[in-house]
Amino acid sequence: MSLSLCACALFEQKPxxxxxxxxxxxxxxxxxxxxxxxxxxxxxxxxxxxxxxxSDAAATFRVGRADLLEQSAGFFDEVAVILNETVPADKxxxxxxxxxxxxxxxxxxxxxxxxxxxxxxxxxxxxxxxxRMQAKGFGFDEPIAxxxxxxxxxxxxxxxxxxxxxxxxxxxxxxxxx
Numbered sequence: 001m002s003l004s005l006c007a008c009a010l011f012e013q014k015p016x017x018x019x020x021x022x023x024x025x026x027x028x029x030x031x032x033x034x035x036x037x038x039x040x041x042x043x044x045x046x047x048x049x050x051x052x053x054x055s056d057a058a059a060t061f062r063v064g065r066a067d068l069l070e071q072s073a074g075f076f077d078e079v080a081v082i083l084n085e086t087v088p089a090d091k092x093x094x095x096x097x098x099x100x101x102x103x104x105x106x107x108x109x110x111x112x113x114x115x116x117x118x119x120x121x122x123x124x125x126x127x128x129x130x131x132r133m134q135a136k137g138f139g140f141d142e143p144i145a146x147x148x149x150x151x152x153x154x155x156x157x158x159x160x161x162x163x164x165x166x167x168x169x170x171x172x173x174x175x176x177x178x
Contacts, residue, residue, distance in 0.1 A: 035086045041075045049094060052162040053079055054144075061157045063102065066114035068122060076119070079161055080126030087163050093133045094162040095120045100153035101140040113137030119159040 033051060036044055045052050060072045068076070083093065097112030097119070116135035124130045145152035 032086055032088055036082055039078055041078055047162065049096075050162045050164040052160050053082065054160050055158060060159065061115055063100070063153075063157070064111065066111060066118050068118055076122045076126060080123050080128050083123065083128045083132075083161075084126075089129070089132070091132070092164045093128075094164055095123075095133055095135045096160045096162060097135065097137045098142055098144075098156055098158050098160070099140050100156040101143070101147040102153065105139055108139035109137045111137070112139050115157075115159050119161070123161075
């Protein structure tokens with residue numbers, strides 16, 4: 001269930017008051033986001049699902065495998081600290097698995113789910129409450145890089161950690177909460 005907190009709708013005839021209310025809503029909603037420290041291991045982007053933490057490593061998984069590469073351990077250590085110490089405990093987390101485009105769609109959907117579950121287990125072992133997380137496999141439907149190159153395929157073999165609940169509302173610049 002989504003709840004849209006849109007000050008524009010509350011103060012349709014008083015735009016000045018709407019702007020003030022909107023600013024209050026946005027400021028209180030995003031204060032914790034400013035506390036996420038910058039890192040060479042990840043980037044933080046706003047997506048249609050929420051605030052997404054994405055590894056900047058070229059490879060998190062081997063082709064056709066769901067076991068995490070040792071080189072990604074530092075990324076998961078840092079993400080666990082963020083989820084445990086910065087993100088409010090009431091925020092739900094989507095662990096979204098993705099693959100490159102090698103192989104059948106159904107195989108890649110299953111593989112991407114296994115990758116998401118592997119990341120969920122890694123974060124849980126680092127103290128993130130498993131009841132806050134859900135794993136989902138997207139297969140190769142949402143590439144972030146060109147699958148025609150080895151480098152692009154490596155970038156597409158990833159799992160994104162999304163803090164659900166904050167995204168821009170299409171009606172105005174207000175925030176929507178799930």
